[in-house]
Amino acid sequence: MSATFRALRNPNYRLWAGGALVSNIGTWMQRVAQDWLVLTVLTDHSGTAVGITTALQFLPMLLLGPYAGVLADRHSKRAILLWTQSAMGLCGLVVGVLVVTGSAQLWQVYAAALFLGIASAIDGPARQAFVSELVGQDDIANAVSLNSASFNTARLTGPALAGILIAWAGTGPVFLLNAASFIAVIISLTRIRRSDLAPAAPAVRGKHQVAEGLGYVRRRPDLVLILVLVAILGAFGMNFPIINALMSTAEFGMGPGEFGLLGSIMAVGTLSGALLAARRARPRLRYLLGGALGLGFFTLIASVSPSFWLYAAVLVPVGLASLTFLNSCNTSIQLSVEPQFRGRVLALYLATLQGGTALGAPLMGWLGTAFGARWSVAAGGAVVLLAGLLAVAVVLRNSPLTWRQQLSASFPRKRAPRGPGEPVSPSP
Numbered sequence: 345m346s347a348t349f350r351a352l353r354n355p356n357y358r359l360w361a362g363g364a365l366v367s368n369i370g371t372w373m374q375r376v377a378q379d380w381l382v383l384t385v386l387t388d389h390s391g392t393a394v395g396i397t398t399a400l401q402f403l404p405m406l407l408l409g410p411y412a413g414v415l416a417d418r419h420s421k422r423a424i425l426l427w428t429q430s431a432m433g434l435c436g437l438v439v440g441v442l443v444v445t446g447s448a449q450l451w452q453v454y455a456a457a458l459f460l461g462i463a464s465a466i467d468g469p470a471r472q473a474f475v476s477e478l479v480g481q482d483d484i485a486n487a488v489s490l491n492s493a494s495f496n497t498a499r500l501t502g503p504a505l506a507g508i509l510i511a512w513a514g515t516g517p518v519f520l521l522n523a524a525s526f527i528a529v530i531i532s533l534t535r536i537r538r539s540d541l542a543p544a545a546p547a548v549r550g551k552h553q554v555a556e557g558l559g560y561v562r563r564r565p566d567l568v569l570i571l572v573l574v575a576i577l578g579a580f581g582m583n584f585p586i587i588n589a590l591m592s593t594a595e596f597g598m599g600p601g602e603f604g605l606l607g608s609i610m611a612v613g614t615l616s617g618a619l620l621a622a623r624r625a626r627p628r629l630r631y632l633l634g635g636a637l638g639l640g641f642f643t644l645i646a647s648v649s650p651s652f653w654l655y656a657a658v659l660v661p662v663g664l665a666s667l668t669f670l671n672s673c674n675t676s677i678q679l680s681v682e683p684q685f686r687g688r689v690l691a692l693y694l695a696t697l698q699g700g701t702a703l704g705a706p707l708m709g710w711l712g713t714a715f716g717a718r719w720s721v722a723a724g725g726a727v728v729l730l731a732g733l734l735a736v737a738v739v740l741r742n743s744p745l746t747w748r749q750q751l752s753a754s755f756p757r758k759r760a761p762r763g764p765g766e767p768v769s770p771s772p
Contacts, residue, residue, distance in 0.1 A: 348622045351487040356536045357478045363532030365494045367429070370525025372502025373509070374436055376604050377518035378453070379589045380510055381443065384600075386450045391590050391720075393450065395709025397457050398586060399702040404461035405468060406699025410554045413691025416469040417553070417684060421477060421543070426533050428467035433526030435460040440519030461702075468698075469691035476678060476686065477541045488675045489622035492667060496618050499611035507604020557688030565742070566680070567689065570673050571696045573636055573735055577669065578700025581639050581728040583708045584610060584662070590709075590717035596652040609656045613663025621671040626679065628672070633736055635669025640729025647722035670697075 351357050379394055387393045405412075415424060439456045442448040479487045506518050561567045585607070592603040621631075642661045649655035673693065681689045704724075712720035 348486075348619060349490065351479050351483045351490055354479050354483070356540055357487060359532045359536055360474075360478055361490065361494055363529040364491070365498060366528035367525045368495050368498030369502045369505070370436070370522035372498050372607065373506035373518050374522035375585055376503045376506035376600075376607060377510060377515040377522075378439075378457070379585055380600055380603065381448070381515045382450065382453060383589050383593065385515065386448070386453065389590075389593055391586060391594075391709035391713040391717075392706060393709075394586050394589060395583075395706035397453060398583070398705035398709075400454055401457040401461040401464070402698040402702035402705070404458065404465040405697075406695050406702060408462065408465040409469065409691040409695030409699070410557060410688065411691075412466045413469040413557060413688035414553045415466065416473050416687030416691065421470040421474040421687075422533055422536065422538070422541075424470040425467065425474065426530060428463050428470070429526050429529045429533070431463040432460060432467065433523045433530075435463065436519045436523035436526075440516050440523060443514070443516035443519060464698075465694075468694040469687045472674070472678075472690040472694070473687045476683070477543050478536075484678050485624065485626060485675045486622055488678055489618055489624075489671055492618035492671050492674075493615060493622060496611050496614040496663075496667065500608050500615055501611075503604040503607030503611070505604070507601040510600040510604070553688070557685060557692065560681075560685050561689060561692060564680075567677070569735060569738065570632070570676060571692060573632075573669075573731060574673055574693060575696040575700040576731040577636060577639065577666075577728055578697040579704030579727075580708070580724040580731075581643060582666065582697070582701050583705050583724065584659075586705055586709050587712065587717060587721050587724070588659075590712040590720065591655060592652070594712070595717045596655070598652060602652065606656055606659060610659040610663040613660040613665075614667040615663075616660075617664045617667030618671065621668065621675070626675075629739070631668050632672035632676070633732060633739070635665050635667075635672060636732035636735060637729065638665030639669060640725050640727075640732055641665075643721060643725030643728060645725075647718050647725060 352361065378397065382394050382397050383389055383391075435456050439448065439453065442452055475487045475491060476484050509518050509521075561571065588606040588610075589603060592598040592606055596602075617635075624631075639662060642658055642665060646655055646658040646662060649658055674690075677689055677693055678686070708720050708724060711723055
């Protein structure tokens with residue numbers, strides 16, 4: 345089997361990947377339907393309302409993420425996923441029924457987005473850490489990249505399918521299809537052979553486990569750099585569903601088909617980035633920093649694109665840069681964090697990413713509504729580019745290595761100094 349797909353040799357991972365692909369397609373279809381429902385049916389093209397919906401969906405990760413990480417470190421990740429995936433499917437079912445029956449109101453969509461966000465906050469750390477239980481240590485980087493490839497294959501097809509279905513039958517059936525797609529994940533989880541899993545030893549129950557996770561990160565400057573960058577890029581560079589909705593409707597006067605097509609075109613770049621990452625054995629610092637710089641630069645180019653199709657074309661390198669950055673961050677954490685802290689650190693990673701998105705979404709939506717969509721895109725790109733340049737400066741200033749050596753450095757496994765009262769960590 346090609347090195348790009350080597351994690352698929354594992355039967356359990358194949359089951360998980362197959363179910364996740366089906367569910368991811370449904371998830372991306374619902375994202376488009378949700379934005380379109382709020383933007384054009386329940387409001388008169390209110391970018392602020394779309395931003396609030398996004399914020400409600402991602403804010404729970406910021407608030408609950410660290411505690412969800414403790415759950416992932418202490419309990420069966422498979423059991424957690426069975427409950428959370430069922431709850432997320434229920435959200436799609438409820439909104440779908442409300443829309444189909446003509447009784448959907450904006451406050452109901454807000455409430456559903458919040459409930460979905462709570463379930464996703466608990467689901468995220470367990471789902472990310474579950475990958476390391478499905479495959480061996482040597483295949484973690486490949487499995488993380490293939491997960492990204494699956495997610496972005498869905499991103500390539502889901503928005504386009506949603507756009508066609510919305511134009512033909514409305515948003516309601518899209519929510520119902522997403523609800524049905526979660527059945528695939530639940531079936532895959534029930535069929536996984538638990539005897540072949542490699543679970544980490546559960547974290548010892550204690551009163552200060554969230555604080556222990558925060559302390560672990562604080563003693564790792566590399567993790568602090570990752571989380572700070574993820575927070576900034578999440579807030580200002582990862583809100584393209586909102587920006588694309590405003591650009592396609594207010595700026596270019598397009599319909600749901602073209603709006604869905606923008607998500608699929610951007611997915612060409614993210615899928616390419618995922619497949620390229622799958623060929624790399626270990627993450628490199630140059631990919632992380634280069635992804636941040638590239639995201640800022642090409643977002644600025646997108647803000648001045650004069651036509652819909654030129655704007656769409658620029659989304660390809662935008663997607664490639666964003667996936668390169670995020671994959672480097674995720675894989676670096678998976679490989680360098682000790683197993684008993686992995687769930688908590690991944691929870692902090694997701695909390696900063698999705699929490700940043702939640703905090704930035706209303707701002708980006710308001711900027712687009714008040715000053716025009718292009719100003720929202722330009723402001724996000726400028727902040728991201730500046731953050732990337734500052735990160736490069738910090739890395740070079742605090743390392744004795746040369747520029748070339750620093751950019752070629754990988755993220756080897758290493759331990760943070762043990763804090764007071766922390767148990768001695770067993771070797772992985």
